[in-house]
Every structure is written in C-alpha cells, then in structure tokens.
Amino acid sequence: xxxxxxxxxxxxxxxxxxxxxxxxxxxxxxxxxxxxxxxxxxxxxxxxxxxxxxxxxxxxxxxxxxxxxxxxxxxxxxxxxxxxxxxxxxxxxxxxxxxxxxxxxxxxxxxxxxxxxxxxxxxxxxxxxxxxxxxxxxxxxxxxxxxxxxxxxxxxxxxxxxxxxxxxxxxxxxxxxxxxxxxxxxxxxxxxxxxxxxxxxxxx
Amino acid sequence: xxxxxxxxxxxxxxxxxxxxxxxxxxxxxxxxxxxxxxxxxxxxxxxxxxxxxxxxxxxxxxxxxxxxxxxxxxxxxxxxxxxxxxxxxxxxxxxxxxxxxxxxxxxxxxxxxxxxxxxxxxxxxxxxxxxxxxxxxxxxxxxxxxxxxxxxxxxxxxxxxxxxxxxxxxxxxxxxxxxxxxxxxxxxxxxxxxxxxxxxxxxxxxxxxxxxxxxxxxxxxxx
Numbered sequence: 001x002x003x004x005x006x007x008x009x010x011x012x013x014x015x016x017x018x019x020x021x022x023x024x025x026x027x028x029x030x031x032x033x034x035x036x037x038x039x040x041x042x043x044x045x046x047x048x049x050x051x052x053x054x055x056x057x058x059x060x061x062x063x064x065x066x067x068x069x070x071x072x073x074x075x076x077x078x079x080x081x082x083x084x085x086x087x088x089x090x091x092x093x094x095x096x097x098x099x100x101x102x103x104x105x106x107x108x109x110x111x112x113x114x115x116x117x118x119x120x121x122x123x124x125x126x127x128x129x130x131x132x133x134x135x136x137x138x139x140x141x142x143x144x145x146x147x148x149x150x151x152x153x154x155x156x157x158x159x160x161x162x163x164x165x166x167x168x169x170x171x172x173x174x175x176x177x178x179x180x181x182x183x184x185x186x187x188x189x190x191x192x193x194x195x196x197x198x199x200x201x202x203x204x
Numbered sequence: 205x206x207x208x209x210x211x212x213x214x215x216x217x218x219x220x221x222x223x224x225x226x227x228x229x230x231x232x233x234x235x236x237x238x239x240x241x242x243x244x245x246x247x248x249x250x251x252x253x254x255x256x257x258x259x260x261x262x263x264x265x266x267x268x269x270x271x272x273x274x275x276x277x278x279x280x281x282x283x284x285x286x287x288x289x290x291x292x293x294x295x296x297x298x299x300x301x302x303x304x305x306x307x308x309x310x311x312x313x314x315x316x317x318x319x320x321x322x323x324x325x326x327x328x329x330x331x332x333x334x335x336x337x338x339x340x341x342x343x344x345x346x347x348x349x350x351x352x353x354x355x356x357x358x359x360x361x362x363x364x365x366x367x368x369x370x371x372x373x374x375x376x377x378x379x380x381x382x383x384x385x386x387x388x389x390x391x392x393x394x395x396x397x398x399x400x401x402x403x404x405x406x407x408x409x410x411x412x413x414x415x416x417x418x419x420x421x422x423x424x425x426x427x
Binding site for chain 2: 006008009010012013014017018020021022023024025026027028030031032033034035037038039040041042043045046047048050051052053086087088089090091092094107109110111112117120121122123124125127128129130131132133134136137138139140141142145146147155156157158159160161162163164165190191192197198
C-alpha cells in the first residue's frame with residue numbers, strides 16, 4: 001500500500017519504463033485528462049511535419065536572399081514566420097552565422113533546450129550527458145567525434161541555451177554552390193550543421 | 205548547491221555518438237507515448253515550462269543518473285500530476301483510475317496544431333535594462349536561487365562567479381527562478397553574456413574560444 005505522501009510519487013509506477021508509460025497513459029485517459037486523439041496529433045506533428053528540413057529552408061533562403069538575411073539578423077523569429085515557421089520551443093529565435101573567424105555550436109547544459117519548430121525533436125546525442133557535459137569545455141574534441149576539424153584561426157563560440165532563446169546556426173555557404181537554387185541548397189543543409197556539430201554537404 | 209542536471213564541464217561522460225540526419229525517429233514505442241503524454245498533459249495548463257524543468261531536476265540524483273531521457277520526463281510528469289492534485293498516489297499505485305468526464309482544460313486534438321505553432325512567448329514588458337552591449341558583468345557566486353532554497357535557477361555552476369561581456373540584450377523575459385515556484389513571472393532583463401573559455405576552465409582548447417550563456421539581470425553585477 002502506498003504511504004500517505006511520497007516525495008517522488010513516480011516510484012509508485014511499475015519500474016519497467018514501457019509499463020510505466022502505459023500505466024500513466026491509462027490513468028490519464030480514463031480520468032479525462034488526456035485526449036487520445038491529441039496524442040496522435042502531437043506525434044503526427046513531430047514524426048512527419050516538423051524537422052530539420054524547415055531549418056534548412058531558412059538557411060537556404062539566408063544564403064540566397066540578402067534582404068531575408070537582413071531580416072534574420074534583426075529579428076529571426078519574425079523572419080522565419082514569413083516562411084510559415086513558428087511555435088513551441090522556437091518563440092525567441094536568434095540566428096548565429098558562421099564565418100571564417102567564428103564557428104558557432106549550440107548546447108543546453110542544464111536540460112535539452114532546442115529549436116523544435118526549426119529542427120524538430122532533438123537527436124539522442126544532443127540530449128546525452130556526454131554532449132551536455134563536454135560541449136562547453138571541449139567543443140573541439142566533441143566536433144572531432146562528428147568528423148569536424150576547424151581550420152586554424154577559426155574560434156569556437158558555444159551557445160549554452162539557458163533561457164527561452166533558441167539559436168539556429170547559419171553555416172557558411174559551401175564553395176561551388178553559386179548556381180544552385182534554394183531547394184538544392186536546402187538539400188545540403190544537415191541538421192547537425194544547424195546545431196554547429198556538422199558542416200553542410202558539398203554539391204555532388 | 206547543485207543538482208545533478210547541472211553537468212556543464214563535468215568529466216567522465218565518454219564520447220558523443222552521432223546519429224543519421226533528418227527527422228529523429230523514436231527508438232521505442234514508449235518514447236513516443238512519453239513525449240505525447242507530456243505535451244498533452246502540459247496542455248492542461250496546470251503548470252509552466254519552468255515548473256516542469258524543475259520537476260525533472262528534483263528527481264533524486266540516483267534516478268536522474270539511471271533514468272534515460274524519456275524516463276525522466278515520465279517520472280517528472282507523474283510527480284507533477286500528483287503535486288497539482290490531478291492524480292492520486294492510489295491511482296498511480298493501481299495503474300488505473302475510475303472513468304471520469306473530460307477535464308475542462310483537456311488539450312483537444314483540434315487544438316494541437318495551432319497551439320504547437322503558436323508556442324508560448326516569454327518576453328514581457330518589464331523594467332529597462334541596466335546593462336548594455338559591451339558591459340562587463342560578474343555572475344552570482346555560488347549559483348543559487350535567491351528566492352527559494354535549493355530552487356530552480358538557470359545559472360549553471362560552471363559559470364558562477366565569472367566575468368563576461370554582454371553580447372545581446374533580449375528585453376525582459378519571464379524569470380524562471382520565480383516562475384518555477386508559483387511566485388509569478390517577475391520579468392527581468394535577459395542578456396547573452398560571453399565568457400572566455402580559458403577563464404571558465406583554466407585553459408581553453410584554443411586561445412580565444414568562448415562560451416555564451418543567457419542570463420537574467422539579477423544573476424549579474426557590474427564588473
């Protein structure tokens with residue numbers, strides 16, 4: 001029997017995680033606290049609609065359209081809204097541009113804050129203890145684990161997302177892409193290049 | 205002063221393991237359910253994002269270390285639901301509940317897309333910023349919630365007591381140290397502050413590397 005008060009009531013649930021979630025889902029739906037159809041709608045959003053292809057559109061537009069880049073610099077949330085991108089965990093967006101002098105990389109050491117409307121759900125590595133612990137102290141060693149070595153002379157600026165500001169890295173436009181349209185450019189922009197742990201692809 | 209989530213700079217965690225690009229697939233079915241349940245229950249409006257972060261931080265250090273990401277979410281969600289009186293410990297222990305009519309605040313399927321696309325902005329009208337870009341500031345030492353002992357704060361310990369320079373001013377934002385504890389939003393000016401990596405860590409991987417953090421005005425004093 002449960003005690004009158006638990007400091008951590010979650011310990012009353014089954015210890016197997018799949019059974020824990022199932023039990024909680026059963027309780028919440030039976031009590032009328034959660035609409036099962038809402039669960040499907042949430043998953044449809046993040047499994048099919050919202051992902052790094054949206055951030056890639058922003059980067060491709062920034063590479064192609066100097067006026068858009070200007071808007072992105074002055075108010076990134078307003079600029080991405082013109083592309084129909086907005087929402088939860090992307091209410092206050094700041095775009096940070098890589099240059100030959102500075103490479104930007106984003107982390108959330110305290111939890112796992114991430115620009116969901118631009119990149120979707122974060123990958124497991126972004127939420128891992130290893131990334132959260134190490135990205136701020138040894139970003140270059142972490143970059144090496146992603147196969148990225150920065151040129152001499154490029155400093156690293158790591159953005160620890162400790163508030164509701166969400167950072168989108170604008171990687172440098174790869175050489176040899178002068179003739180490409182926005183769709184072809186967007187195809188070169190990887191998720192990791194917009195977090196700063198990767199570099200965009202090069203045209204084949 | 206710290207809790208186990210405050211791990212920036214910690215040694216011993218091993219390599220970071222990259223994954224394929226694109227939309228991240230869920231590893232397990234229960235991960236899908238954990239995410240959907242957490243967002244749907246959040247849609248009841250019974251707590252704010254700072255409360256839910258604090259609930260995860262309040263897991264015991266042992267649980268925080270052994271739980272995977274979505275296990276932390278589910279455990280904190282169960283704790284919050286009980287704390288807010290929405291579920292009972294008896295129901296949790298039974299793994300079921302008596303059927304009840306929908307809660308008046310239930311997050312309906314048709315509300316999902318508009319709510320996720322709208323988000324919840326955290327900028328507020330608030331007092332004018334004391335600091336401006338280029339100002340040198342020193343962070344609070346030790347990192348702590350000055351309103352609630354052991355409470356939620358967004359100043360990581362690795363950056364406590366250090367001097368940095370303001371690089372961005374964001375206007376006033378909801379203050380998590382108050383908002384997580386039902387003390388109101390108490391908006392304060394929010395800044396991005398850049399710190400020299402060599403100052404934070406004793407030595408940098410390369411001279412000139414920097415770490416920036418988003419910090420509220422009451423975490424800072426003029427240096």
